[in-house]
Amino acid sequence: xxxxxxxxxxxxxxxxxxxxxxxxxxxxxxxxxxxxxxxxxxxxxxxxxxxxxxxxxxxxxxxxxxxxxxxxxxxxxxxxxxxxxxxxxxxxxxxxxxxxxxxxxxxxxxxxxxxxxxxxxxxxxxxxxxxxxxxxxxxxxxxxxxxxxxxxxxxxxxxxxxxxxxxxxxxxxxxxxxxxxxxxxxxxxxxxxxxxxxxxxxxxxxxxxxxxxxxxxxxxxxxxxxxxxxxxxxxxxxxxxxxxxxxxxxxxxxxxxxxxx
Amino acid sequence: xxxxxxxxxxxxxxxxxxxxxxxxxxxxxxxxxxxxxxxxxxxxxxxxxxxxxxxxxxxxxxxxxxxxxxxxxxxxxxxxxxxxxxxxxxxxxxxxxxxxxxxxxxxxxxxxxxxxxxxxxxxxxxxxxxxxxxxxxxxxxxxxxxxxxxxxxxxxxxxx
Numbered sequence: 311x312x313x314x315x316x317x318x319x320x321x322x323x324x325x326x327x328x329x330x331x332x333x334x335x336x337x338x339x340x341x342x343x344x345x346x347x348x349x350x351x352x353x354x355x356x357x358x359x360x361x362x363x364x365x366x367x368x369x370x371x372x373x374x375x376x377x378x379x380x381x382x383x384x385x386x387x388x389x390x391x392x393x394x395x396x397x398x399x400x401x402x403x404x405x406x407x408x409x410x411x412x413x414x415x416x417x418x419x420x421x422x423x424x425x426x427x428x429x430x431x432x433x434x435x436x437x438x439x440x441x442x443x444x445x446x447x448x449x450x451x452x453x454x455x456x457x458x459x460x461x462x463x464x465x466x467x468x469x470x471x472x473x474x475x476x477x478x479x480x481x482x483x484x485x486x487x488x489x490x491x492x493x494x495x496x497x498x499x500x501x502x503x504x505x506x507x508x509x510x511x512x513x514x515x516x517x518x519x520x521x522x523x524x525x526x527x528x529x530x531x532x533x534x535x536x537x538x539x540x541x542x543x544x545x546x547x548x549x550x551x552x553x554x555x556x557x558x559x560x561x562x563x564x565x566x567x568x569x570x571x
Numbered sequence: 572x573x574x575x576x577x578x579x580x581x582x583x584x585x586x587x588x589x590x591x592x593x594x595x596x597x598x599x600x601x602x603x604x605x606x607x608x609x610x611x612x613x614x615x616x617x618x619x620x621x622x623x624x625x626x627x628x629x630x631x632x633x634x635x636x637x638x639x640x641x642x643x644x645x646x647x648x649x650x651x652x653x654x655x656x657x658x659x660x661x662x663x664x665x666x667x668x669x670x671x672x673x674x675x676x677x678x679x680x681x682x683x684x685x686x687x688x689x690x691x692x693x694x695x696x697x698x699x700x701x702x703x704x705x706x707x708x709x710x711x712x713x714x715x716x717x718x719x720x721x722x723x724x725x726x727x728x729x730x731x
Contacts (some may be wrong), residue, residue: 358707358709362710366631370632443660444631444660450731454729
């Protein structure tokens with residue numbers, strides 16, 4: 311009753327592996343990054359909420375790394391995939407290369423990421439059953455994240471003075487990198503051909519930009535979101551902020567290589 | 572095919588028998604509610620080779636999965652067959668899978684069973700004058716509420 315490994319032709323399997331890696335790394339990096347708020351969020355309910363959301367994301371990352379392990383079939387398990395790589399080998403979107411910053415930056419980053427991630431999840435089809443099944447489950451959870459950060463975006467945008475100014479400044483700082491989440495994966499054509507993806511990412515990104523404008527427009531915020539870039543530059547060449555985070559999240563694992571925790 | 576070992580001939584080893592034993596396996600955090608009533612059992616297969624139990628996690632990243640899996644294996648060990656218990660996403664767990672008994676026992680333990688926010692009732696006084704403080708509670712599957720009538724904070728299962 312374990313997940314059956316369904317044979318995929320090599321071209322599809324390589325594209326699927328790259329796509330799974332990018333999604334898993336996105337969820338892992340934002341989940342770990344947001345877990346930094348545990349204990350220091352501005353209000354107690356948010357401390358609990360941010361910790362719970364981070365836990366959701368790390369759980370999604372683990373499940374995606376487990377699927378990736380079945381596709382790669384090279385002996386690495388989810389932990390090895392998550393922790394045993396050099397910083398340059400991570401494939402998260404450049405949006406997540408920005409550190410968590412202040413609360414306004416965190417909310418801005420989460421709002422942009424969660425809306426884009428929801429659009430990406432909605433574009434995944436039935437082409438590979440193990441992923442389709444997992445995505446069906448993940449979407450039920452992510453719905454709460456989108457709700458939560460849309461409410462926060464609204465709250466900060468409507469606040470007087472400093473809160474709105476910081477939120478708008480954070481959105482503008484992140485805007486050039488926001489669409490990297492929806493950069494077309496390498497091998498997109500192969501994923502589309504077998505129905506793992508149902509739409510080209512460029513289309514998904516265009517709809518997402520319209521949706522973001524629909525939420526922010528009434529709040530008096532006009533955000534210039536870039537059309538999605540190629541996945542190469544969008545997901546490589548990471549920042550010092552990420553290198554620091556990598557040092558944190560791999561520190562325990564590196565302290566005792568090979569240990570069973 | 573159903574196999575009955577001689578050593579355990581008085582006990583029926585079939586899916587109903589396995590399910591009956593699993594009714595004794597509780598959620599690690601809510602000892603009054605079994606994993607059967609929480610709707611976490613998707614399938615039970617009994618063959619001559621052993622017992623296979625297919626489990627559904629309430630949330631993808633629920634950290635109780637390993638404890639639950641171990642509890643299932645331990646509870647079924649007396650049958651004397653090999654036991655495999657695995658979590659799957661083949662079918663998504665939804666809050667609609669919680670049984671009537673499960674919902675009743677959750678409420679008795681101080682947790683509002685899953686419902687859309689407007690339908691949530693206080694598990695202590697049954698008041699509808701409740702407010703959601705946060706969609707995110709101390710575990711992934713629960714939200715924080717406050718009852719304006721009996722002035723108790725309480726947790727409600729998230730509808731998923």
